[in-house]
Amino acid sequence: MDVGSGRLRFEPLRGGRLWAPADPRYRAPGDMQRHIQDAGPAALEGLIRRQANAGRPVSFIVANAFAPWAAGVARDMGVPRAMLWTQSCAVLSLYYHHLYSLVAFPPAGAETGLPVPVPGPPGADASRTHCPGVLVNTLEELERVAIEALRAHLPVVPVGPLFDTGSGAGEDDDCVAWLDAQPPRSVVFVAFGSVVVIGRDETAEVAEGLASTGHPFLWVVRDDSRELHPHGESGGGGDKGKVVAWCEQRRVLAHPAVGCFVTHCGWNSTTEALAAGVPVVAYPAWSDQITNAKLLADVYGVGVRLPVRRRGHERAGGGGDAAEGAGVERQGERGGG
Structure with a gap:
């Protein structure tokens, strides 16, 4: 699929308070995540407005779990959205049950029954509002039990596996x-x-x-x-x-x-x-x-x-x-x- 063919177009987030793409601070995951969470919403809103002005209005937003702030931008601009989850549905279920306190996680071998904190993805607390859809990098045959269990709480849609199925021929690789x-x-x-x-x-x-x-x-x-x-x-x-x-x-x-x-x-x-x-x-x-x-x-x-x-x-x-x-x-x- 050619970039810019009308089917797939890459547009970088830019402007506002965002660091330049080559800024070395992006190499520190913690600093990068905090910066994107702070400056990303305005940059995404600017991108959506530029696309509309160019005659290419954005009709749907798909953002992964590490960009929870995209949910607020989509809501404020009236654009439908879905979350893309790139890990397994089983792991998504663990995070979801912890985030909404649906079940406690006891320590292995412990008799006290004390719950164990399970950290979710950065910024997960910002996405406690209902998500209209979650696209998961999995398939029904692989995680049927986890998918069916989570569907009682979330509209889960398997879209995986998300890897290139081409031949790979011609790669410079001995x-x-x-x-x-x-x-x-x-x-x-x-x-x-x-x-x-x-x-x-x-x-x-x-x-x-x-x-x-x-x-x-x-x-x-x-x-x-x-x-x-x-x-x-x-x-x-x-x-x-x-x-x-x-x-x-x-x-x-x-x-x-x-x-x-x-x-x-x-x-x-x-x-x-x-x-x-x-x-x-x-x-x-x-x-x-x-x-x-x-x-x-x-x-x-x-x-x-x-x-x-x-x-x-x-x-x-x-x-x-x-x-x-x-x-x-x-x-x-x-x-x-």
């Missing part, structure tokens, strides 16, 4: 050529997303675990985390391993050489793994990733949780644990546990 040279279902694919940093000790232990499996592996280590890697490009696996700064994840998961996916369990990674039929080793860090890991291992039965231990504030999976977990591709059929 990962596929390397995968072509590997035996079927032999490669351990490791990727922890664009935000998660697992720490120097954990990185070393994952490298040790991968090397000890004897399986070929493809490991995505972002440029901003490369200094944490103990063995540079080789990943400690000699000819067995390949370390890259980036790859087209969906394309790699679809390759027949990939037999296992070690993942942080972001929702996009979760749905891409499910779509490709690749079993997973779940290594969640925070937020919805914990719930996604439980879904993958305990509900869908397509993987295992990587055991972790606590070292101060740092999570670390032992080398032996990583080796044991990475061998999941040899257990059961592809797509099974």
Whole structure:
């Protein structure tokens, strides 16, 4: 779909008190979120007025949960709206039940029954007014129970999975050529997303675990985390391993050489793994990733949780644990546990 073709047009929020696009303060998530919440409403209102003046009136607003202030703009300008939820419906249900005090969350193993605070998305309290519709990045067959339960409270519409289903051909990426040279279902694919940093000790232990499996592996280590890697490009696996700064994840998961996916369990990674039929080793860090890991291992039965231990504030999976977990591709059929 071409940008500006009349079907899809990108218009940036600009003007008013908004920082310039290249402002380094955007790199601090907390500062960025507070600034957008403060300056975003006026910028969005200005965008809607400019579109109307150009003969392209805005007839509907879709804003994700991190822009709750868009609801007020839509209401004040008389424009219908819906919220886009990019995580799972199960996680949306958890947030919703907490926000409206529909159920208490007791601590695991506790006998006191005391509720546990469950923080929602930033600015969620600003959206307590009824939402006319929630577009959720999921599908009925994947989360039927959660969808049906939440529909008693919200007009939930599954619109997922929201990832590109194209072939990906022509990408400047030598990962596929390397995968072509590997035996079927032999490669351990490791990727922890664009935000998660697992720490120097954990990185070393994952490298040790991968090397000890004897399986070929493809490991995505972002440029901003490369200094944490103990063995540079080789990943400690000699000819067995390949370390890259980036790859087209969906394309790699679809390759027949990939037999296992070690993942942080972001929702996009979760749905891409499910779509490709690749079993997973779940290594969640925070937020919805914990719930996604439980879904993958305990509900869908397509993987295992990587055991972790606590070292101060740092999570670390032992080398032996990583080796044991990475061998999941040899257990059961592809797509099974």
